[in-house]
Ligand SMILES: Nc1ncnc2c1ncn2[C@@H]1O[C@H](COP(=O)(O)OP(=O)(O)OC[C@H]2O[C@@H]([n+]3cccc(C(=O)O)c3)[C@H](O)[C@@H]2O)[C@@H](O)[C@H]1O
Ligand SMILES: Nc1ncnc2c1ncn2[C@@H]1O[C@H](COP(=O)(O)OP(=O)(O)OP(=O)(O)O)[C@@H](O)[C@H]1O
């Protein structure tokens with residue numbers, strides 16, 4: 001991959017898609033992580049800093065201070081409009097209103113946080129006649145490692161054809177702060193969550209595994225080539241297959257033959 005040309009191509013994509021949508025600007029959730037930092041940099045290059053709104057949405061007692069600082073640093077360096085919306089009270093209102101909710105249900109609660117962030121981004125997009133710029137990368141999309149209608153609920157996916165390792169490479173090229181590039185990727189949906197621990201494999205390895213599968217290798221050959229354990233192979237393949245639905249629009253019950 002020629003990372004510099006890939007950057008130009010993504011910038012053009014953002015410009016074209018925004019124009020096609022008939023708007024001038026975009027809204028981006030800026031977490032303090034690398035995916036949203038890179039997306040913000042690319043969107044500013046495409047649309048201009050005055051047309052990008054960054055929104056940081058921390059959760060009390062969960063979002064680390066370094067994320068708040070890193071998100072602010074991204075916005076400051078880019079000179080974009082930047083807002084902070086604390087999601088803690090929205091989350092509490094949801095959980096207090098759902099009789100069966102439980103603080104211990106980290107899976108449902110974690111995905112709810114991603115969906116609250118999505119709703120907040122669309123609130124601003126509606127209000128400002130802008131689109132929501134997605135931050136999903138190729139690794140996350142192939143694995144379905146995102147919340148359906150949460151961080152997956154966006155208008156465009158500019159970095160969706162870049163593996164996570166390529167996201168790092170492009171971020172270094174653009175001069176994104178080193179601490180953001182080297183920080184362990186995490187969705188921060190529950191305490192101590194990290195992507196690589198939840199996935200049971202490093203991004204370095206899973207990216208190479210996915211690339212081999214896309215080249216037509218069998219999971220077994222890809223596993224042997226990379227020296228993965230059979231548990232790693234099976235869990236990645238299972239994740240891909242279980243999440244294929246996230247890459248499609250909801251299936252419609254077709255009634256054509258009855259007309
Ligand atoms: N075959 C099928 N056809 C149609 N729909 C199907 C389906 N199977 C499940 N579903 C639906 O999908 C739901 C499950 O999907 P979903 O709600 O997304 O939930 P799920 O995939 O179980 O969880 C999301 C995963 O993404 C991770 N994540 C989330 C957000 C950000 C990041 C990050 O890296 O930043 C990572 C998170 O840690 C977790 O592992 C089911 O409850 C069901 O409604
Ligand atoms: N605290 C937050 N404030 C604003 N947006 C958030 C927050 N947490 C998550 N998001 C949104 O959800 C997206 C998905 O999170 P994800 O963790 O995959 O990306 P990231 O934080 O940018 O990078 P990394 O994967 O390296 O942590 C983010 O890119 C961002 O757009």
Ligand SMILES: [Mg+2]
Pocket residue numbers: 031033034185186187188
């Ligand atoms: Mg993150």
